[in-house]
Amino acid sequence: MPATAVILAAGLGTRMKSSLPKALHPIAGRPMLRHLIASCEAVFDRIVVVAGPDMPALAAAAAPHASVVQAERLGTAHAALQAAAQFGEGEVAVLYADNPLIAPATLRRLLERRQAGDVGLALLAMRPADPARYGRVVAQDGIVERIVEYADASAAERAIGLCNAGVLCGPAGDMRGWLEVVRNDNAKGEYYLTDLVALARAAGRRVAAVEAPEAELRGINSRAELAEAEATVQAGLRRAAMEAGVTMTAPETVFLSVDTVFAPDVTVGPNVVFGPGVTVESGVEIRAFCHLEGCHVGRGAVIGPFARLRPGTRVGRAAHVGNFVELKATLLGDGAKANHLSYLGDAEIGAGSNIGAGTITCNYDGFAKHRTVIGAGSFVGSNATLVAPVSLGDGAFVAAGSVITEDVPADAMAFGRARQDSKPDRARAFRAAHGRKKE
Numbered sequence: 001m002p003a004t005a006v007i008l009a010a011g012l013g014t015r016m017k018s019s020l021p022k023a024l025h026p027i028a029g030r031p032m033l034r035h036l037i038a039s040c041e042a043v044f045d046r047i048v049v050v051a052g053p054d055m056p057a058l059a060a061a062a063a064p065h066a067s068v069v070q071a072e073r074l075g076t077a078h079a080a081l082q083a084a085a086q087f088g089e090g091e092v093a094v095l096y097a098d099n100p101l102i103a104p105a106t107l108r109r110l111l112e113r114r115q116a117g118d119v120g121l122a123l124l125a126m127r128p129a130d131p132a133r134y135g136r137v138v139a140q141d142g143i144v145e146r147i148v149e150y151a152d153a154s155a156a157e158r159a160i161g162l163c164n165a166g167v168l169c170g171p172a173g174d175m176r177g178w179l180e181v182v183r184n185d186n187a188k189g190e191y192y193l194t195d196l197v198a199l200a201r202a203a204g205r206r207v208a209a210v211e212a213p214e215a216e217l218r219g220i221n222s223r224a225e226l227a228e229a230e231a232t233v234q235a236g237l238r239r240a241a242m243e244a245g246v247t248m249t250a251p252e253t254v255f256l257s258v259d260t261v262f263a264p265d266v267t268v269g270p271n272v273v274f275g276p277g278v279t280v281e282s283g284v285e286i287r288a289f290c291h292l293e294g295c296h297v298g299r300g301a302v303i304g305p306f307a308r309l310r311p312g313t314r315v316g317r318a319a320h321v322g323n324f325v326e327l328k329a330t331l332l333g334d335g336a337k338a339n340h341l342s343y344l345g346d347a348e349i350g351a352g353s354n355i356g357a358g359t360i361t362c363n364y365d366g367f368a369k370h371r372t373v374i375g376a377g378s379f380v381g382s383n384a385t386l387v388a389p390v391s392l393g394d395g396a397f398v399a400a401g402s403v404i405t406e407d408v409p410a411d412a413m414a415f416g417r418a419r420q421d422s423k424p425d426r427a428r429a430f431r432a433a434h435g436r437k438k439e
Contacts (some may be wrong), residue, residue: 002089003111005044005173006083009033009062009097010052010070015222021051021058023097025226028233029257029276032220033061035100042104043111045092048083075190076166077182084176091115092176093169094193098220102167103231106212113210114169121174121196124167128214134163135194137209144207147197150215162209167216168196174205202376233258269305277311295327298334316351329369333376345369346388350376356400358383384416 011021023033030038040047050070059067066086071077075385080094085417091111095102106124114122123144125137133150136157147164148157170178182191195347200207215232218225237256238248245264248254248409253270260274263282272286275293280286284297287304297303300318307321312329313322319332322339330344333351338344340357346369347361359380361372370388374380378392381400392398393410401415 001115002045002088003043003091003093003257004046004087005040005050006080006087006106007033007036007040007047007049007056007062008076008079008094009049010055010073010079011098012052012073013098013221016226017223021055024061024222025220027100027226027230027236028255029259031061033097033099035258036095036097036102036170037065039102039104039107041296043107045090046086046088048086049097049285050079050082075184075188075279076193077179077191077195080175080193081179081182081191087172087176089172090174091169093167094175095167096219099165099167099217100220101218101233102212102216106210106216109212110167110169110210112206114171116208118206119208120203121168121170121200121207123169123197123207123209124217125162125209125211126165126167126214126217127161127211128163128218131158133161136160137162137164139209142209144197144201144209145199147194149194164194165212166193166219167217168193170196170200174200174203178203195233195262241260248398263299266393272304281317344372347372347374349374350378350394352376353378355378355380356382356384360385362387 011024019255021421024031027035037047039245043050047065049065049067051058051067051158052073053071054385067167068082070082083198091114093110110122110124112154113119128134135147135149136153137147138157138160139162150158162360165301177395178196182195184191197207210325219227220229234255238251238254241262242248242251244262246262247267250270255273257274257276259276261279263280265282267281267285269286269288271289273291277377278292281287281299285302289306292309295309295313297315298317298319303321304323306323308326310328313327315332315437316334318335320339323326325329325340326343327340328345330347332338333353335351336353338355342355342359344361346363353374353376362385363369372386372388373391375392375396377394378396380398383401385403387405390404390407394409395411396408397413398404399415402414404414404416408414
């Protein structure tokens with residue numbers, strides 16, 4: 001039977017104190033919503049995201065999956081009801097965008113428990129270290145009798161460790177029918193999704209609890225909880241990388257994105273940050289305090305320390321990018337070196353070339369970006385300024401301190417600096433004249 005996931009993402013997240021919708025705050029370089037969508041894509045046939053009004057960015061993040069708008073925020077059951085026309089047949093699970101870390105395996109267990117034949121509704125539950133103000137699940141042998149909100153719970157019920165995570169799964173027809181009759185006769189005047197448990201029980205349907213770890217089911221409602229989730233995800237990403245053959249000398253200081261790709265035998269030093277879209281081939285050494293994003297690093301390259309690789313950069317095999325060097329949309333060829341204090345933007349640097357300290361490709365004229373092309377085996381001296389668009393042929397040599405504004409032919413030597421003129425004894429006379437002024 002087909003299965004549909006409905007993700008509720010209309011919440012403003014007022015505790016986040018942000019103009020960005022809560023579901024778009026990132027964890028490991030990916031919005032919370034996309035984390036949950038990725039898990040759902042592995043399990044469900046259809047995904048529908050419920051957004052609030054004036055949330056075009058959230059609808060864009062949900063694409064290519066369908067999204068619907070909850071024009072008025074009248075509660076979680078009301079939000080789920082907005083997607084009822086897209087429930088189809090089969091199973092429907094209602095999830096929350098601010099519970100982004102649920103694993104596909106947990107979602108499969110939820111579906112399988114609902115489809116076991118004796119269960120009309122299944123929910124996810126957890127046993128958090130601090131139950132705090134979570135709603136308690138009163139159950140026996142995995143069958144739920146009721147959910148009691150903390151404020152309404154007795155002392156004995158508050159002692160229960162099993163807590164409601166909010167995720168429900170049931171047959172599409174039943175879910176639609178129950179949502180339509182949820183009432184809002186409560187203190188907040190809202191329509192609560194948790195009321196479906198009582199409705200299912202009243203209809204004679206058994207409700208089953210499926211337990212999962214707190215790390216998967218924790219809600220994210222504040223910046224502090226976002227940081228806790230980030231720490232959980234980072235720990236998992238680091239562990240997976242090391243198990244796949246990556247050496248991290250201080251793993252707790254390395255930050256990865258969910259799409260970071262490592263080949264075996266990569267070494268990562270302390271305090272390295274990987275933004276989205278980074279691929280690193282085998283034998284690469286990334287030294288301390290580097291930042292990489294949207295780039296590809298070829299086999300055997302050495303990066304850093306204190307290097308920055310920005311989007312569109314490709315570092316060739318056995319190339320070197322040294323301290324305080326920044327590359328943006330640049331191809332650094334096999335065996336090429338840029339070892340010190342340089343900015344190389346919108347450039348193509350041939351194999352085996354050497355870029356001296358302080359070299360800058362002047363790629364922006366205030367209106368458009370322009371490209372610098374440096375041929376194979378070229379040498380660019382220290383403090384050279386290459387004003388794009390400009391090309392250096394294979395084997396070209398640029399003298400230190402030059403400003404290059406015209407193409408340099410292959411194997412030519414270019415001087416783009418004023419001729420030095422030394423004036424004998426002028427320094428002595430200068431000191432003497434200025435010394436008298438001070439008196």
